[in-house]
Amino acid sequence: MYKISKHPILEVPVKEKSSFIFEGKEVQSEKGFTIAAALHQAGHPVHSxxxxxxxxxxxxGIGKCGACEMLVDGQIKRICITPVDGVKExxxxPRDYSPDIVDYKKKKAINVYKTTVVIIGAGPAGLATREILNQHNIPNIVIDNNAQIGGQFLMQTHQFFFFEKEKKFGGMRGFDIAKTLAGDNHDGIFLNSTVWDLLEGKRIAVKNIQxxxxxxxxxxxxVVATGAVPFMPTFENDDLPxxxxxxxxxKMMNMEFTLLGKNILTVxxxxIGYxxxxxxxxxxxxxxAIIEAQDHEGGFPVQANRVRRLGIPVLTSKILIKAVPNEDHTGIEGAVVADCKNFQPIPGTEQLIEGIDAINICTGLVADDQLLIKGHEVFGRFCYGAGDAIRIGEGTSAVLRGQQVAYEILNVLGVKYDYDAFLSxxxxxxxSQQHPTxxxxxxxxxxxxxAxxxxxxxxxxxxxxxxxxCEFSCPHGAITKTSTSTVPQLDFQKCxxxxxxxxxxPGLAIFGYNVKxxxxxxxxxxxxxxxxxxxxxxxxGEKLGEGVIEKILKKPNKTNVARVKSLDLQGNDLIEVRGFIIKERFPKPVQISAFDKQIESETYVCHCDDVKMDEIMDIIGDRKFISVDEIKHTTRLGMGACRGKRCIP
Structure with a gap:
C-alpha cells in the first residue's frame, strides 16, 4: 500500500496534514481524503x-455496503466515504457494541423540500437527467450519498467513447464529463445524503450522513440512478486484505491516490479489467497477468490491445480458486488458479501464481435497484430508472439513458421540447448497447x-x-465515420x-508513421x-524491433505522443508497430508453478456472519427449488452488517 505522489493524468493535490488515533496508534493523514485511504497508506488494511x-x-469502496464500518469518534461510519477531517479516533x-440510546423527542421541525422531479444519484445518468430538465426549467432535486458530484465518472481517467453528430463528450475523460454535466450551478444537489426510504404520498426520506x-x-x-455494486465471485479467502x-x-487509486499493491493479478x-x-x-x-474464466476475452478489442501492448498476458479458461495469505493474514502473496470449463475448475490443473500482493476483481456489476423496485410501488408509472440501475453498461450509455429519461418526463408534463433531439x-x-462487430x-x-x-x-x-x-479531431477532414456499425474511413490524400x-x-488505436x-x-x-x-x-506485446524515444510531444489532454526512431525496422515492417515497451520495464514471464497441495473448502458466501458454501449446499440438498428467505432463516445468509449486498445480489 503506497501513496501515489505523481500521476501522468491526474494532478496530485497537496493537502493539509492531520492525524487521528487508530487502535492506540497515531495515523498521519491528509484532509479531504478518507479514513480508508489513511489507514491503507499507514499499513493498516484490516478494518474488521x-x-x-x-x-x-x-x-x-463506494459506500454501498457495511464491510468497512468502523467506530469513528464513537459513531459507526463507513470509512470508505468518511473523510479524515476533524476525526480524532x-x-x-467491538463485538459487544451497543449504540447509545437516542432521545427521539422532536427538537425542531423537519425540513420538507418540494419539487417536480427528484433524482437519486449524482452520477453520469442522474446529472444527464438534471441537465436536460434544467434546460427546460423543470424544478428538480438531486440526492447523493457522496461528498462529490460525478459518481463512478470521478474514478475514470480514460477518454470516453461517444458517437456524436456534434462533438460534446467524445474523447473527454470521465471526471471532466462529470464536471460538464453538473455545470457551474450546483443548486438543488444535496450531497452527503442517503435515501433511507420512500414513503406513501411520494415522499422521500433522507438523512445527511455528516x-x-x-x-x-x-x-x-x-428518477433512480443509483448505479451498481461490484459482483464478487466466491473463492477461498476472497475477503482477505x-x-x-x-x-x-x-476509488483508492484515482481519487484517494492510494495504490493497494505493486504487483497485481487482475481477474x-x-x-473494466482492461x-x-x-x-x-x-x-x-x-x-x-489478467485471467479470464471464459475461453475467450470480452470487452472492446481496442481496450484489450492497449494492455497487451504493454506485455500483460491475458490467460483465458483460468479461474481463481484461492487467494494465498501472507503470514499474519494482513495481505496476500499469491493466488491459486485452475483451468476451467463452464466456470468450473478442472481437478488436477491447479497452479500457483506467485509474486503478487493484490488481486483486482473485475467480474462485473450488479444493479443497485432496491430503490427502483420500491419506487415503482410508491410512484407507479412516474418512476424511472437510468444508468446501471436498470442495465449495466458503459458510461456512454448512462449519460444517454439519463437524457432519454428527462425527455420522457418532459413528454408526460406536456412541456414543449425538441422531439428530434429525443429521437436522436x-x-x-x-x-451504445451494441457490442463491437x-x-x-x-x-x-x-x-x-x-507512404x-x-x-x-x-x-x-x-x-x-x-x-x-477521431472524425472531429482531423482538421483536414481526412477521417469520416457514417454510423456506429462502420469503422472510420481514412482518405490518405487528405491526411x-x-x-x-x-x-x-479514446481507444489509443491511431498510430503515426514517417517512413522516410x-x-x-x-x-x-x-x-x-x-x-x-x-x-x-x-x-x-510481441517484440518486432528496437528503437529510441527522440521526443515526447506534450498534448493538452495529457495523452501525449512519443516520437520514436526505429533502429532496425523500415518500410512495411515499420507500419506493423503498434507500441513500445521500455527495455528495462519489459515484463518477465508470469511465475506459474504446479500446486499440489489440497485446497480447503473454506469458501464463505456470507462474509459478515461466516456462512460457508458447504452449509448452503447442505440446506439445498437435492431440492430443485428453495427460497432465499428459507436459506436466510436457516443459515443467517445476508443477515450481517452489509445486509446481503454481497451475498444476495
Missing part, C-alpha cells in the same frame, strides 16, 4: 473481523508511393461501435500526418523519458 475472527478489509467496532439531519423531499416524479473489487482499486478480461489494469500501470504498479438520443442510447480484417494502409511521400496515420479499429472522436488524431482517439525518417508517433498515457531505449511491439 468476521464472527470467526477472519481479517476483513474494503469490499465495495478510529477503532474496530450532520445527521433528517429531511424529506416531496416530488411528482422519481489484498483482495479488492475494481471499484475499490479505482476478468472485460472492459481499463483498471491500464490505470494501475499509470499509477506505478505492475500487472502480472434514443437511437444513440440503443447504439468486426467490419474489416486488415487496417487500411496507403500505397507505397503515398513514402509524407507522414500518415493508421487507424487500428477493425470493429464497428459507438465512437467517433498530411499532423498526428492530431493520434492523441484524441523511420519515425513512429505513438500515443502514451504513462511516464516515459526522452532518449529511453525501447522494444517496438505489436498489439500482442
Amino acid at each position: 473481523h468476521s464472527l470467526k475472527n477472519r481479517e476483513r478489509s474494503l469490499e465495495c 478510529v477503532k474496530e467496532v 450532520t445527521d439531519e433528517i429531511y424529506y423531499v416531496d416530488a411528482e416524479y422519481l 489484498g483482495v479488492y473489487t475494481a471499484a475499490v482499486v479505482q 476478468g478480461a472485460g472492459n 481499463l483498471t489494469s491500464y490505470q494501475l500501470i499509470q499509477a506505478g504498479a505492475n500487472v502480472k 438520443v434514443s437511437k444513440e442510447y440503443i447504439d 468486426k467490419v474489416i480484417e486488415e487496417v487500411f494502409t496507403p500505397d507505397k508511393v503515398r 513514402e511521400a509524407k507522414p500518415f496515420v493508421q487507424i487500428d479499429c477493425l470493429h464497428g461501435f459507438a465512437c467517433n472522436p 498530411i500526418g499532423c498526428m492530431d488524431c493520434v492523441y484524441q482517439c 525518417k523511420d519515425w513512429l508517433f505513438l500515443p502514451i498515457e504513462y511516464e516515459v523519458e526522452k532518449d529511453a531505449e525501447v522494444f517496438l511491439v505489436d498489439n500482442n
Whole structure:
C-alpha cells in the first residue's frame, strides 16, 4: 500500500496534514481524503473481523455496503466515504457494541423540500437527467450519498467513447464529463445524503450522513440512478486484505491516490479489467497477468490491445480458486488458479501464481435497484430508472439513458421540447448497447508511393461501435465515420500526418508513421523519458524491433505522443508497430508453478456472519427449488452488517 505522489493524468493535490488515533496508534493523514485511504497508506488494511475472527478489509469502496464500518469518534461510519477531517479516533467496532440510546423527542421541525422531479444519484445518468430538465426549467432535486458530484465518472481517467453528430463528450475523460454535466450551478444537489426510504404520498426520506439531519423531499416524479455494486465471485479467502473489487482499486487509486499493491493479478478480461489494469500501470504498479474464466476475452478489442501492448498476458479458461495469505493474514502473496470449463475448475490443473500482493476483481456489476423496485410501488408509472440501475453498461450509455429519461418526463408534463433531439438520443442510447462487430480484417494502409511521400496515420479499429472522436479531431477532414456499425474511413490524400488524431482517439488505436525518417508517433498515457531505449511491439506485446524515444510531444489532454526512431525496422515492417515497451520495464514471464497441495473448502458466501458454501449446499440438498428467505432463516445468509449486498445480489 503506497501513496501515489505523481500521476501522468491526474494532478496530485497537496493537502493539509492531520492525524487521528487508530487502535492506540497515531495515523498521519491528509484532509479531504478518507479514513480508508489513511489507514491503507499507514499499513493498516484490516478494518474488521468476521464472527470467526477472519481479517476483513474494503469490499465495495463506494459506500454501498457495511464491510468497512468502523467506530469513528464513537459513531459507526463507513470509512470508505468518511473523510479524515476533524476525526480524532478510529477503532474496530467491538463485538459487544451497543449504540447509545437516542432521545427521539422532536427538537425542531423537519425540513420538507418540494419539487417536480427528484433524482437519486449524482452520477453520469442522474446529472444527464438534471441537465436536460434544467434546460427546460423543470424544478428538480438531486440526492447523493457522496461528498462529490460525478459518481463512478470521478474514478475514470480514460477518454470516453461517444458517437456524436456534434462533438460534446467524445474523447473527454470521465471526471471532466462529470464536471460538464453538473455545470457551474450546483443548486438543488444535496450531497452527503442517503435515501433511507420512500414513503406513501411520494415522499422521500433522507438523512445527511455528516450532520445527521433528517429531511424529506416531496416530488411528482422519481428518477433512480443509483448505479451498481461490484459482483464478487466466491473463492477461498476472497475477503482477505489484498483482495479488492475494481471499484475499490479505482476509488483508492484515482481519487484517494492510494495504490493497494505493486504487483497485481487482475481477474476478468472485460472492459473494466482492461481499463483498471491500464490505470494501475499509470499509477506505478505492475500487472502480472489478467485471467479470464471464459475461453475467450470480452470487452472492446481496442481496450484489450492497449494492455497487451504493454506485455500483460491475458490467460483465458483460468479461474481463481484461492487467494494465498501472507503470514499474519494482513495481505496476500499469491493466488491459486485452475483451468476451467463452464466456470468450473478442472481437478488436477491447479497452479500457483506467485509474486503478487493484490488481486483486482473485475467480474462485473450488479444493479443497485432496491430503490427502483420500491419506487415503482410508491410512484407507479412516474418512476424511472437510468444508468446501471436498470442495465449495466458503459458510461456512454448512462449519460444517454439519463437524457432519454428527462425527455420522457418532459413528454408526460406536456412541456414543449425538441422531439428530434429525443429521437436522436434514443437511437444513440440503443447504439451504445451494441457490442463491437468486426467490419474489416486488415487496417487500411496507403500505397507505397503515398507512404513514402509524407507522414500518415493508421487507424487500428477493425470493429464497428459507438465512437467517433477521431472524425472531429482531423482538421483536414481526412477521417469520416457514417454510423456506429462502420469503422472510420481514412482518405490518405487528405491526411498530411499532423498526428492530431493520434492523441484524441479514446481507444489509443491511431498510430503515426514517417517512413522516410523511420519515425513512429505513438500515443502514451504513462511516464516515459526522452532518449529511453525501447522494444517496438505489436498489439500482442510481441517484440518486432528496437528503437529510441527522440521526443515526447506534450498534448493538452495529457495523452501525449512519443516520437520514436526505429533502429532496425523500415518500410512495411515499420507500419506493423503498434507500441513500445521500455527495455528495462519489459515484463518477465508470469511465475506459474504446479500446486499440489489440497485446497480447503473454506469458501464463505456470507462474509459478515461466516456462512460457508458447504452449509448452503447442505440446506439445498437435492431440492430443485428453495427460497432465499428459507436459506436466510436457516443459515443467517445476508443477515450481517452489509445486509446481503454481497451475498444476495
